[in-house]
Amino acid sequence: MAGFRVHFVTAAGMGGVVGTTLLQGGILEPQGVVIGFFLATLGGLLPDVDADNSALLGTGMTMAALIVSFLVMFRYSDHHTVVELLGLWLACYLLFKWVVFGIVTRLTIHRGLFHSLPAAVLAGFLTIMVLHHLFGWANRLSWLGGGFVLLGYVLHLLLDEMASLNVFGIQGVRHSLGSAFKWRSPDLIPTLGVYLALFLVFPMLPDPAGLWEDLAVSRAWPIF
Template sequence: MANFQTHLSVGAVASIAIAGGGHYAELYGITTAVLCAIVGTLGSLLPDIDLEHSKPASQGFFAVSLIVSTLITILYANRYSADQLVLDALILWATAFLVLRFGLFELFSRLTTHRGMVHSAPYMAVFALALVSGVFYGLKLTAFVSWAFGAMLFIGAMVHLLLDEIYSVNAFGLKLKKSFGTALKFFETDKLIQYACLYAVLAVLFYIAPPYQDFWRGLVRVAKLF
């Protein structure tokens, strides 16, 4: 599998390129483009949330928690203005950081096995759709921007999984390592019930997500440019 630094570097380059392409195609402004690049980069680290004892992963998720909580605070501050804004923003930042780092990431690291269900396309799609609904209903962003964030998170995660699969191939000996097929997957025959539940959650999240039509039309318009 690729190491942490490789995932971070490749994920950042891919995310910046895709987010920059969206800005060039006039899908969104520069601020959204920057945020999309950050979200995509964070997504490229997300599949390793199931690593429990990796020091790079621990440092990475500390940074992820720090960045995400800061982004949430910035988005909050841009939408509200009040006498208590600074205090409210600081409380929000601290709460978001603690929940992410010592709640969400710690819980997943303890309950999951590396290269288990977390290393799968539907699992990453669940995270992406949760983000879509979270920023739409929680931060009151537009449906278009919400779907853009979710798409970038998913793309970043797919870059991670593809890298792991590429590193599972011994190019010099033209052989597949034992780890091949354990990174990017859509189901496992020995976990059919678990995957059925996962896809059910995915369907529910898609149902409650904001309308996707504007975002889809934007993608179609960009595709026609090429």
């Protein structure tokens, strides 16, 4: 698979490019570009929560926990003192780093269902719901946030497949080809579970509030 640095730089870079393009088109404000950058980076790290490499997993999940913790802290910045915000940040960091990701790593295998397109879409959907219902973001901004996570996630899957195809100079096509950019897992139960989750979550998503129409006519297209 592609290395951690490749995943991180690609997701962060594309998040910045897409965010800047949306800024030019009047879709995002400057602060939205920064948040989109972090969310795309987070999406680029999420598939490796099932990684076998403990060093890779530790680094990736530390960065993901940091991003989530800062988002939570920003959400409540107007209602608490600095000391309270720092305590909130630390609590969120410890929760995600040692509890949430700890449970996930124990229940998953590397290149399992987390490395799949339905998992990427589900991550985007869940991000939309969390941003809208938990953080109180507006409908359009929540959808954009979910889109940034989906962008980073899909880029991760594509990079892993490119590594398997010898794009990065590895000798020969690797046996892992087709194990990342896929629509299902060899195990039927998890596959049915993720598709059922998509079916249940989709009707609960907030209305995009004309986002698609605005994207279609944005003055940022074309960007050159």
